[in-house]
Amino acid sequence: MALALTLGLGFMASAQANAADTPSPWFEAGRPSPLARQALDLLAAAPSHGLSPSDYATETLRQRLGLATDDATRQRLGQDLTQALTQYLRDLRQGRVDPRQLGYRFEPPAHASFDPAALLAQGLATGRLADLPRQAAPALPQYAELRQAMQGLQALAGHPAWAQPLAPLPRPKPKRPGKLEPGQAWDGLPRLGERLRLLGDLPPNAALPASYTGPWVDAVKGFQVRHGLTADGVIGQGTLAALEVTPEARAQQVALNLERLRWTPLTQAPRMVVINIPEFTLRAYEVQGERIAVRHTMRVIVGKALDTRTPVFDEWMRFIEFSPYWNIPPSIARAETVPRLRRDPGYLARENMEFVHGSGATSTEVTPQVLADVLAGRARIRQRPGPKNALGEIKFTFPNSEHIYLHHTPSVGLFERTQRDFSHGCVRVQDPVALALFVLQDMPQWTEARVREAMAAGQLQTVKLATPVPVLIAYGTALVKQGQLHFYPDIYGHDRALAQAMAQTRALPLKATP
Structure with missing residues (x-):
């Protein structure tokens, strides 16, 4: 011992x-x-x-x-x-x-x-x-560009241009929200000009008229484009709120997105499809070493911010369905379709829908029993291929536990909206033909003519991709595009959650003490 x-x-x-x-x-x-x-x-x-x-x-x-x-x-x-x-x-x-x-x-x-x-x-x-x-x-490259933009914002921290809020906007009527339209006078123009110059939306030597016209409106439109707002040149409550955000707050927003870039799998395969939820945008690109070559950019519609948010995840696209059926999710059937059919049984035929029973048999007669079977999970409702089909003429499938997929839509007018959170969670794409050709590019038999023909056939055809393509649904509220820093609304509150998580991470626990 x-x-x-x-x-x-x-x-x-x-x-x-x-x-x-x-x-x-x-x-x-x-x-x-x-x-x-x-x-x-x-x-x-x-x-x-x-x-x-x-x-x-x-x-x-x-x-x-x-x-x-x-x-x-x-x-x-x-x-x-x-x-x-x-x-x-x-x-x-x-x-x-x-x-x-x-x-x-x-x-x-x-x-x-x-x-x-x-x-x-x-x-x-x-x-x-x-x-x-x-x-x-x-x-x-996006990391380096965001970092440089953030440092520019950090240099503006405490600038007197943001020391006081902008003047109240003119009110068209006493109880209406204020707004500034082209041609109006406004006491806030000098401070507005200072901010827009510092942010790069207004040229430093621009000759400015006394009223809100010409270069004023052009600068505000540029600011609106960079902040995910409707670029109409009208300063309403949304644009005013964005103008009041300080450079310090914007720098912190960029910092959150730098953190996301550290753990978002953006270069995991030679070809990728990435949807950025706050931007309402899809990019199909190829990874060439450390360079990303964007082949297609298109608008998308994502899940409603209030109750049917699109989740953030990645999975491999393996199939395309031309002229697809829409199998109505049980949650939608319970909350929307079955109550509608109880009030209006003719809705089933008008929307080209049918019941699919557990045996695989189909029927179109609306009865209390079949509705009860749907609610109990013994039957389901699906919409047949056709012009009314909610999925449009094509569906891009990447099997996942959330039952999320990409698809077209007959409601193409919604793509013209600035904020496009209208879906039940799946992602609607603006240009499905371009996306199909991108993911099918190593299957040369699928020409554009054949893709369009299959979409219009009205009969389901499932095509297995020769090479699966990863689909990433991401969330970024700050992005540099063509050398300009863009911000997008935190529609799902993910920025707030990330900021809180970073604040709660423990500081370095030193093993030794002085």
């Missing part, structure tokens, strides 16, 4: 001595090394990536650096500094929040080849720690 204790104590003393003898990159001759200063400057610059220096105990480490006067204190400080930098690099690559914590149903990109400790060791060996964040952050 005594011998074992003596040997154990001897081993511990030897290990401590070896650790103490190991040269520390953070100290030279008992004083902080240039690398230690670089490290703290790197952590202090975390806001340039939308992260917080406090999450890495930056100021605490800086204070301790001046107090490290003995070997033991320097050793503990070196361990903590290494830990802080390693965590910072890890956060830059994979984010601080697990998207599954927010209910997102996709796996973050694999990071098996990324070793933050090895990357830090490489930076220490070369003496260039400043290069490490660029190597750790996502190698996406």
Whole structure:
């Protein structure tokens, strides 16, 4: 027992001595090394990536650096500094929040080849720690563009142009909401002009008339386009609210989207289809190394913000259904279709619907028994292919537990709306022919003429894709397009949820204390 204790104590003393003898990159001759200063400057610059220096105990480490006067204190400080930098690099690559914590149903990109400790060791060996964040952050052009835009907004923090709210808008009638239309005078024009110039919507040397006309209206239309608003040049309550958002708040919104880019799987296959919910936009693109080549961009309609939100997830598209049936989801049948049929049995025939029984047999007679069977799950209602079919003439299938798919719609006028959350959760696409040709491009027998013919045939035809294509339903409220920063309304409240989750992530738990 005594011998074992003596040997154990001897081993511990030897290990401590070896650790103490190991040269520390953070100290030279008992004083902080240039690398230690670089490290703290790197952590202090975390806001340039939308992260917080406090999450890495930056100021605490800086204070301790001046107090490290003995070997033991320097050793503990070196361990903590290494830990802080390693965590910072890890956060830059994979984010601080697990998207599954927010209910997102996709796996973050694999990071098996990324070793933050090895990357830090490489930076220490070369003496260039400043290069490490660029190597750790996502190698996406959108990330770099958003980051640059965010820094421009951060530079406007506290600008006096936002110190006071804009003047009240003219009221057409006493009890009506105020709005400013072209040709009107308004006391808020000088402050409006200052903001629009700072944000880049109004040229710095533009000659401005005394009333709200010409360049004023053009600048506001540009602002509206960049903020997902109807670009009519009228300053109503929605446009006024967007104009009042401070640069600090917009910078934080961009920071949330930088976090999303760290864990959104945008380059998992050579071809992808991505739907951005707040933007109401679908992009079909090819991944060419680190470059994304967009082949098609089209408008989409997504789930209603109030009660039938489209979920965020990814899955592989495997089938296309031409002239599809619409199998009415049980929730819609219970809440909408069955009550309608009780009031109006003729609705079934007018909408080209039928009942499908458990045996597979179909019927079109509306009876209390068949309605009871639908409610009990013993039968279902489907809409036959045709001009009234809610899915239009084509359905893009990627099997998933949420029963979400892409499809066309006979209600094409809805694509002209600015905010397009009208569906029960599935995604309606504006240009189904272009999307079909994109996902069928390695099946050359499917020409445009054949696709259109199958869509118009009125008879179900299911085609299995030779190469499945991943579909990602994503959520981004800030995006750089053609060099301009765009914002979109947080229609589902995901920005608020992410901001709360990031605020709740624990700051770096230092293993050692001064």
